[in-house]
Amino acid sequence: MNKTKQLFAGTILTAIGQESARADYTLNLTEGVTKISHDIHDLHMLILWICVFIGLGVFGTMFYSILHHRKDKGHQAAQFHENTTIEIIWTIIPTVILISMAIPATKTMLELDDVQDSDMSVKVTGWQWKWEYEYLDNGIKFFSSLDEESNKARQLGSDIDPRTVPNYLLNVDNPLVIPTKKKIRFLFTAADVIHSWWVPALGWKKDANPGFVNEAWTQVDQAGTYRGQCTELCGKDHGFMPIVVVAMDQPDYDAWVKKTKAEAAKGPNLSDKSRDELIAAGQSVYEKNCATCHLPTGEGVPGAFPALKGSPIVTGDINKQADIVLNGKGAMPAFGKMLKADELAEVITYTRNALGNSVGDEIQPKAVQAMLPEGAAAVSESDEDEEEAEESPAPAVETKADKNAPSSKEALMAKGKAVYESHCVSCHQAGGQGLPPTFPALTGSDVVNGDIKEQVKLMKTGKGMMPAFGGTLSPEEFAAVVTYTRNALGNSVNDMITPAEIEALQ
Amino acid sequence: MSAVIAPHDHEHDDHHDDHGPMKGWIRWIITTNHKDIGTLYLLFALAMFFVGGAMAMVIRAELFEPGLQFVNPQFFNSMTTMHALVMVFGAVMPAFVGLANWQIPMMIGAPDMALPRMNNMSFWMLVAGVLLLASTLFMEGGAPAAGWTLYPPLVLQTGAALPFAIFSVHLLGISSIMGAINIIATIFNMRAPAMTLMKMPLFVWTWLITAFLLIAIMPVFAGAVTMLLTDRFFDTSFFDAAGGGDPVLYQHIFWFFGHPEVYVMILPTFGVASTIIPVFARKPLFGYSSMVYATASIAFLSFIVWAHHMFLVGMPMAGELYFMYATMLIAIPTGVKVFNWTATMWKGAMTFETPMLFSIAFVVLFTMGGFTGLMMAVAPADFQYHDTYFIVAHFHYTLVPASVFILMAAGYFWLPKWTGHMYNEKIGKLHFWLSAISVNILFFPQHFLGLAGMPRRIPDYAVQFADWNMVSSIGGFIFGLSQLLFLYIVIDTIRGGTGEKVTDEVWEDAHKHSLEWTLPSPAPYHTFTTPPETVPSEHF
Secondary structure, three states, rough: HHHHHHHHHHHHHHHHHHHHHHHOOOOOOOOOOOOOHHHHHHHHHHHHHHHHHHHHHHHHHHHHHHHHOEHHHHHOOOOOOOOOOHHHHHHHHHHHHHHHHHHHHHHHHHHHHOOOOOOEEEEEEEEEEEEEEEEEOOOOOOOEEOHOOOOOOOOOOOOOOOOHOOOOOOOOOOOOEOOOOOOOEEEEEOOOOOEEEEEEHHHEEEOEEOOOOEEEEOOOOEEEEEEEEOOOOOOOOHHEEEEEEEOHHHHHHHHHHHHHHHHHHHOOOOOOOHHHHHHHHHHHHHHOOOHHHOOOOOOEOOOOOOOOOOOOOOOOOOOHHHHHHHHOOOEEOOHHHHOOOOHHHHHHHHHHOOOOOOOOOOOHHHHHHHHHHHHHHHHHHHHHHHHHHHHOOOOOOOOOOOOOOOOOOOHHHHHHHHHHHHHOOHHHOOOOOOEEOOOOOOOOOOOOOOOOOHHHHHHHHHOOOOOOOOOOOOHHHHHHHHHHHHHOOOOOOOOOOOOOOHHHHH | HHHHHHHHHHHHHHHOHHHHHHHHOOOHHOOOHHHHHHHHHHHHHHHHHHHHHHHHHHHHHOOOOOOOOOOOHHHHHHHHHHHHHHHHHHHHHHHHHHHHHHHHHHHHOOOOOOHHHHHHHHHHHHHHHHHHHHHHHOOOOOOOOOOOOOOOOOHHHHOHHHHHHHHHHHHHHHHHHHHHHHHHHHHHOOOOOOOEEEEEEOOHHHHHHHHOOOHHHHHHHHHHHHHHHHHHOOOOOOOHHHHHOOOHHHHHHHHHHHHHHHHHHHHHHHHHHHHHHHHHOOOOOOHHHHHHHHHHHHHHHOOHHHHOOOOOOOHHHHHHHHHHHHHHHHOOOOOOOOHEEEEEEOOEEOOHHHHHHHHHHHHHHHHHHHHHHHHOHHHHHHHHHEEHHHHHHHHHHHHHHHHHHHHHHHHHHHHHHHEOOOOOOOHHHHHHHHHHHHHHHHHHHHHHHHHHOOOOOOOOOHHHHHHOOOOOHHHHHHHHHHHHHHHHHHHHOOOOOOOOOOOOOOOOOHHHHHHHHHHOOOOOOOOOOOOOOOOOOOOO
């Protein structure tokens, strides 16, 4: 008796357990967590019901006819073949319905497009097959790729049941973190082929085109984790580059920013290591970054991705190999931009001494660091600068110019360089040469070399793709970057504007 | 001329004028007879239907469960790409050209196509193009895997297959253009004197309009792929931002071709449905002239709506709104067609032989594809639907239970006329019911998957999509296997079918609707060597 009871309870528990273990499927479009996603959901339901209604009418008529107007029921065929009145009616009614659908659709469309007055901007770059997020306001920058557990389970013949992997294929190593209740502007571009960034809960997706920038925005009011995927076919691992957005309330977000910046400031560990240590550490770097193309065994995919096993490059001059790994070649991305010097040294050493190769040499992190462009080091330095700056009471929200704010041209120029590098460089580029035709050059630009007040006005209110910096920068930062652009980047107007003057113009 | 040299041979010579088909296999290579070429097109299309179908089975098998079980992601992408290319260019388009070859001369009272030798050439160029395309499966780096849309920069990463695929597209394009020229020339020049334009059967009308679409769009596609070729091999930068180009430019060019292209596959479908439904409703087609005008309107609109495939590429607001409004307009002429078919059935004396069953299923299921099309025309909603399984469900509803079902219907409808044998109605109906049910099990759940957030063109998916994918795959396997019944019926009918003697009109009072039913069954090798005196009036 007792046993039967136990068995019964066990069965029920198992059944319930299975029920909850099963990820729940949905039949309809999500309502999402933004105003836009709600509007789109409402629009979707409206059109769906209109279609259902029309469908019932048409199919109802047709099936009535099929049931009653049959030869085997002895129905005699009528011979009518036109009726102008009814034909005009069934042209006009759909037209009216279409107009009634177009009006709310147009409203939502206009709302989707309105990226004005954003609180912060995130630049999203699609890579084969990961996403890069760059916070244009605070310089945080990182890659986000499929999490390790999903990556292991998704290999052909892995024998790992995807149902045992939490958030299978919808989980990443570094999620995009955004603050709640803030209007966030996204800038989309791609490094190689076209990708598309979609988080259903936000209500939209947007293509990331190489060489061009698209815009979109969102404002999430509720903290939470929202998942999505790449939706434009981008090669073999298109199905394996998920998106995870974590929306945090402002204090949590601020803490995250601080922590992330502190980590980024650490920089690579440049101490020397033994060959075996490098090889051991290199394996995980290889599996995460190289194995998708060159395969876990290093055999590659003939015709598309060369084998590393026995490759003349991997078994040849180590500096030449390092050059290709750091700077890329053809479809091979430049890993110098993605990995730190120690990781690069590890993975290069690994490929030379594993995967069927045994060259028997190694490269040290220091040597790799020396090969990296100056920019890599400069970025981490400027990050540190900002760290220090942040310790002084909240400079970003400061509205009045600090009395002690630097007003000498030299001080403004130094400050302006840092502001330029964190706010302007991603579009107008490090040397001010821009990316014509989308982003104009500042070097020799009519605006930068013209009336200083016009330049300030344009930067305050924005123009086309150019965002309005009036709300983003403090008067001091504003004055600094204006002065900087006019006296550097190949320009020498030889004038300046002080924070006080900026404030006066407001 | 031989009569002058050898007068005594006159009798033999007269007989020679009336010869039947050539003996032996060479007949099928060098034939210029519209019926032979129609048969070649149809059989080739049927073979490619099974090749493309086999690829679909690979796709559905891999998607049966989450995780990768059978193929690697690169090969999966090749399968989705090749499935689409083979089905569009190897199966559906050639099948309609095959129907045009058989039916247009017989329907307008012409002895043959206007340009018989070009007819032969366009068929063999099609075969060459498709074989070339198929051969890329065995090349280093694999077959193209960037989707049938061949978007750069991704498609430029294709291995050795790229130039072969592009040349194949050129061949298929030339073949289509030649076929289209032939159809236009035939319809404009070879009609029986009594066959005025507004007396032509709807099938002929829709093909006339389709042929103009083909001539307008195939060169555009050829141009787009040629730019891909020069970008890859001759250092041009049409689609490369680093050289001043734009990858989105390709999408504009492609969809200027691509949108009319999908109508190339649906307009003749409308024509066949408008031909079959009146016969089995025993009523004239309702609103003949509005059908003609609606077809022409749809063809015109198809040229000015292309960027609704590109709502997410970052177009200016004015562009988004214009393409949304223009696309919504398509619903009006398409609605007129659906209402006309319904009105044709209304108060008829319907019977439900296999061709009629497939045609009714077409009207219902195509309308469902039309509804989802309307939903996606609404640009902001498309920001969610775009590139998900919702669109996969949409275009498969407008292609499989629409174009493919109508091709099946046409097969059942005209096979007795072509072969002189009756198909087995019981197996035909079994084929219909299996297909009609399984096609919905296959594609309907894909609406749910798309709305729930599953992107298209992925070989593996998150576990919340597992249930509906399994249902969809099961539907796919049943649908795939059911088509073997059609293959059996075609072979069986050619070899004698039920053995029942078919009459000239085959279907009750069919001769009232169209000219081919006034000919003997099977249709003789040469028909209408002299044009018929009278033609059926649309208002019998």
